[in-house]
Amino acid sequence: xxxxxxxxxxxxxxxxxxxxxxxxxxxxxxxxxxxxxxxxxxxxxxxxxxxxxxxxxxxxxxxxxxxxxxxxxxxxxxxxxxxxxxxxxxxxxxxxxxxxxxxxxxxxxxxxxxxxxxxxxxxxxxxxxxxxxxxxxxxxxxxxxxxxxxxxxxxxxxxxxxxxxxxxxxxxxxxxxxxxxxxxxxxxxxxxxxxxxxxxxxxxxxxxxxxxxxxxxxxxxxxxxxxxxxxxxxxxxxxxxxxxxxxxxxxxxxxxxxxxxxxxxxxxxxxxxxxxxxxxxxxxxxxxxxxxxxxxxxxxxxxxxxxxxxxxxxxxxxxxxxxxxxxxxxxxxxxxxxxxxxxxxxxxxxxxxxxxxxxxxxxxxxxxxxxxxxxxxxxxxxxxxxxxxxxxxxxxxxxxxxxxxxxxxxxxxxxxxxxxxxxxxxxxxxxxxxxxxxxxxxxxxxxxxxxxxxxxxxxxxxxxxxxxxxxxxxxxxxxxxx
Amino acid sequence: xxxxxxxxxxxxxxxxxxxxxxxxxxxxxxxxxxxxxxxxxxxxxxxxxxxxxxxxxxxxxxxxxxxxxxxxxxxxxxxxxxxxxxxxxxxxxxxxxxxxxxxxxxxxxxxxxxxxxxxxxxxxxxxxxxxxxxxxxxxxxxxxxxxxxxxxxxxxxxxxxxxxxxxxxxxxxxxxxxxxxxxxxxxxxxxxxxxxxxxxxxxxxxxxxxxxxxxxxxxxxxxxxxxxxxxxxxxxxxxxxxxxxxxxxxxxxxxxxxxxxxxxxxxxxxxxxxxxxxxxxxxxxxxxxxxxxxxxxxxxxxxxxxxxxxxxxxxxxxxxxxxxxxxxxxxxxxxxxxxxxxxxxxxxxxxxxxxxxxxxxxxxxxxxxxxxxxxxxxxxxxxxxxxxxxxxxxxxxxxxxxxxxxxxxxxxxxxxxxxxxxxxxxxxxxxxxxxxxxxxxxxxxxxxxxxxxxxxxxxxxxxxxxxxxxxxxxxxx
Ligand SMILES: [Zn+2]
Numbered sequence: 001x002x003x004x005x006x007x008x009x010x011x012x013x014x015x016x017x018x019x020x021x022x023x024x025x026x027x028x029x030x031x032x033x034x035x036x037x038x039x040x041x042x043x044x045x046x047x048x049x050x051x052x053x054x055x056x057x058x059x060x061x062x063x064x065x066x067x068x069x070x071x072x073x074x075x076x077x078x079x080x081x082x083x084x085x086x087x088x089x090x091x092x093x094x095x096x097x098x099x100x101x102x103x104x105x106x107x108x109x110x111x112x113x114x115x116x117x118x119x120x121x122x123x124x125x126x127x128x129x130x131x132x133x134x135x136x137x138x139x140x141x142x143x144x145x146x147x148x149x150x151x152x153x154x155x156x157x158x159x160x161x162x163x164x165x166x167x168x169x170x171x172x173x174x175x176x177x178x179x180x181x182x183x184x185x186x187x188x189x190x191x192x193x194x195x196x197x198x199x200x201x202x203x204x205x206x207x208x209x210x211x212x213x214x215x216x217x218x219x220x221x222x223x224x225x226x227x228x229x230x231x232x233x234x235x236x237x238x239x240x241x242x243x244x245x246x247x248x249x250x251x252x253x254x255x256x257x258x259x260x261x262x263x264x265x266x267x268x269x270x271x272x273x274x275x276x277x278x279x280x281x282x283x284x285x286x287x288x289x290x291x292x293x294x295x296x297x298x299x300x301x302x303x304x305x306x307x308x309x310x311x312x313x314x315x316x317x318x319x320x321x322x323x324x325x326x327x328x329x330x331x332x333x334x335x336x337x338x339x340x341x342x343x344x345x346x347x348x349x350x351x352x353x354x355x356x357x358x359x360x361x362x363x364x365x366x367x368x369x370x371x372x373x374x375x376x377x378x379x380x381x382x383x384x385x386x387x388x389x390x391x392x393x394x395x396x397x398x399x400x401x402x403x404x405x406x407x408x409x410x411x412x413x414x415x416x417x418x419x420x421x422x423x424x425x426x427x428x429x430x431x432x433x434x435x436x437x438x439x440x441x442x443x444x445x446x447x448x449x450x451x452x453x454x455x456x457x458x459x460x461x462x463x464x465x466x467x468x469x470x471x472x473x474x475x476x477x478x479x480x481x482x
Numbered sequence: 483x484x485x486x487x488x489x490x491x492x493x494x495x496x497x498x499x500x501x502x503x504x505x506x507x508x509x510x511x512x513x514x515x516x517x518x519x520x521x522x523x524x525x526x527x528x529x530x531x532x533x534x535x536x537x538x539x540x541x542x543x544x545x546x547x548x549x550x551x552x553x554x555x556x557x558x559x560x561x562x563x564x565x566x567x568x569x570x571x572x573x574x575x576x577x578x579x580x581x582x583x584x585x586x587x588x589x590x591x592x593x594x595x596x597x598x599x600x601x602x603x604x605x606x607x608x609x610x611x612x613x614x615x616x617x618x619x620x621x622x623x624x625x626x627x628x629x630x631x632x633x634x635x636x637x638x639x640x641x642x643x644x645x646x647x648x649x650x651x652x653x654x655x656x657x658x659x660x661x662x663x664x665x666x667x668x669x670x671x672x673x674x675x676x677x678x679x680x681x682x683x684x685x686x687x688x689x690x691x692x693x694x695x696x697x698x699x700x701x702x703x704x705x706x707x708x709x710x711x712x713x714x715x716x717x718x719x720x721x722x723x724x725x726x727x728x729x730x731x732x733x734x735x736x737x738x739x740x741x742x743x744x745x746x747x748x749x750x751x752x753x754x755x756x757x758x759x760x761x762x763x764x765x766x767x768x769x770x771x772x773x774x775x776x777x778x779x780x781x782x783x784x785x786x787x788x789x790x791x792x793x794x795x796x797x798x799x800x801x802x803x804x805x806x807x808x809x810x811x812x813x814x815x816x817x818x819x820x821x822x823x824x825x826x827x828x829x830x831x832x833x834x835x836x837x838x839x840x841x842x843x844x845x846x847x848x849x850x851x852x853x854x855x856x857x858x859x860x861x862x863x864x865x866x867x868x869x870x871x872x873x874x875x876x877x878x879x880x881x882x883x884x885x886x887x888x889x890x891x892x893x894x895x896x897x898x899x900x901x902x903x904x905x906x907x908x909x910x911x912x913x914x915x916x917x918x919x920x921x922x923x924x925x926x927x928x929x930x931x932x933x934x935x936x937x938x939x940x941x942x943x944x945x946x947x948x949x950x951x952x953x954x955x956x957x958x959x
Contacts, residue, residue, distance in 0.1 A: 082529075083528070083529045089528075091528070096528070099528070101527070101528075101529070102522070102527070103522050103527070103530075105529060200531060201529065201530070201531050202529040202530070203529050204528045204529050205528075205529070205531075205758075207757075208757035208758050209757035235533065236531060236533060237531050237533075238531065238532065238533050238534065238758060238759050238760055239757075239758070239759075239760060315754060316757060318563075318752070319561055319563050319572075319573055319752070319754070322563060322565065322571065322572025322573060323526050323528065323570060323571050323572050325565055325572055327567050327570075327623075328525065328526065328567075328570040328623075329526075329527075329528060329570070339567065343565055363752065366563070366752035366753075366754055367750050367752060368750050368752075368753075371752075371753075371754070375754060
């Protein structure tokens, strides 16, 4: 019995068959963490005591013969921008390095109710702004598949923890690719849910109009199970979708026969490394052979998506990060005489470079003289992108696209902010349009690193994405087998 | 007509008396121990999100309808970004481009007559916390008030005098009290006011450069601030100077003002729609339902008083501006044959000392009885006012009729009882008699005064005067 190879369903069965207790299961992952963390640095905080308490409470319930949800006793890790009562929640920032929240985020509360077992809090780019996890105050996370490489970001810690076998699943957050991109770099499955499907309550806000929490897992099936547990209406989040939840696993096992899969050809020609294009075309050919219908998508020019995304995210960031002023929240400089000193020095010393860059950009974009030229125009572009994506999704049931232009970058690669921003092109389309995107391994590799792909669907089409995603993953194992 | 006139616009902040705060479930109450009515939402804890309290919308619509505003079918909450220690999120959630209530007007009565003040709009917003400066401890923050719902009533620059501003604020207070959306108490900060004022040559159409005075928290101070600022601007213009567009701080203790912020330092608040909140959509049926809940408003009552009890507009306005007073007056007026006398007593002796809170300390029945005694000339007005003041301060239920009897305060209306006293008074005031005969009417007052003194103020003053005149006429020149 190799726990590392078991999926959530198998672990749940193991617990019920008394092959192992929840405490033993938790112990297994805690020792994995202990062994691997010195190198990987996926976790900012390891919550061993909480984990063992939660595991033994689960064991007790199992012993009493209680009917427990499938996630009961399953260990997991949470991105450190998701609030955990009584446990440091740093947002990866120096400014919150002493922030112990007095309340739980809704997703944490839901997972607590499911009797899951919290192993720790994962590393991230400061306030989830970045694509390598290198901007964390807690140092970079390494990619478990090649420790000279970055795991991606901003949910790099969550992706690395799952890829390294430190946790069966983790939650990340996605604003403009922060789940999909690290999942692709680490060769795992990541879901950015439709905007408003998962509560944002208790998640440190970065770009409120795009932030979504989602699962990172090793399999599509696991991903659907975790999403089932965290999704749903939350009266504490005003934008929360108030409709009955579908069964996210309902369409698993149906294959792709008859599914119309849209391919953005222009995008493949111009945006990505040839090996990635080839991998995607091979997957597409395989899906076609299984009965999927491949459609070449016609869309308008999507080039403005990237600048629009960075204007909007910066605008919202500049407002959302205001509360880290050294008075109520955040690091306070020791160096002050006046109130203005507290503001200037606390923010100068407490916030990192990327945070400051976006605050500056956003403050500029919202200033009364540039508001129409930047913020309003970016909102118009956003509306346009959403319309183009909707049109594309009229031509096909879902869109199959690359996640990244290249494989996981080497750590410490210095690039200009604009170059780094440009790499996000493929992953900002779904967030701008509020759409769900499932990132998963294509089954192909280059330089020994996985090549990911993403499936983008209409709002609340997660069951369909899981259906197609499972079929792609099934191809993977066939490939590996042959 | 004076050479200059003031052009004044007001921004009135009114705290709504909803049970809970605007975006969370914390209690909305005044006077709790510091930082006890707080939660992650209203203290802007990272990750916390606002959820709009529907009661705030209902109350704001009610206030809007009472001010004759249109209710916007679609409105939006925006963030106003700035740093201040009483604002933990570093932005205030308010409304900018799309406020809830559009336009509107309020009619005000001053001694100069009636004027209509137009409103630009009314919007909803969240209040900030409060800074408390403590000797030895520095400045502390109390966030109980953070997230208390406010409406901001913004007028057009239609107000022309301190008296109009005062009347406008009193009318606003009346409206929010009548509709029950606020206690309207300036002493508690439930109502606060920013004054925008400029000066121009009377009759000119052009607006002068304006200054703003923020957060004035009493009717009196608003009047003082306007009078002060008007005078200051006129003096500058008269001496050939120019007004700086700036925010000024008014010091109500010393009746002075000083610049706070110039136009160059004006903040760029970087307004943008709050992405955490969805737009507010109001259905016509909702507006209709709220309209049906609005009680009779002061203007309606005022018109009724004028018609039914023959009061002047000005007096009727004074009586209806406080719902407690209006209710009290109506009950008393129903019980007396002399409602106008009851109104006079209220205006002269009840209103000036009336606290902003609490009940009126006498019964309508007592006032009605007193008005009857006055109307039937059983007591004179001096006695009437004395008894009224006594009733206001006495804790027991003083019966005016019984009190008059017990204390022998009945007015002396009997000619024979006054005759001797009048003769004596005339004899003692030869000089006054001569003066009066020469046409100096006022000289008669000395004689009346003596009669009043001799009767401990109980003589019927009108009868006394009449009799004195008769007697003097009998005296040969
Ligand atoms: Zn609260």
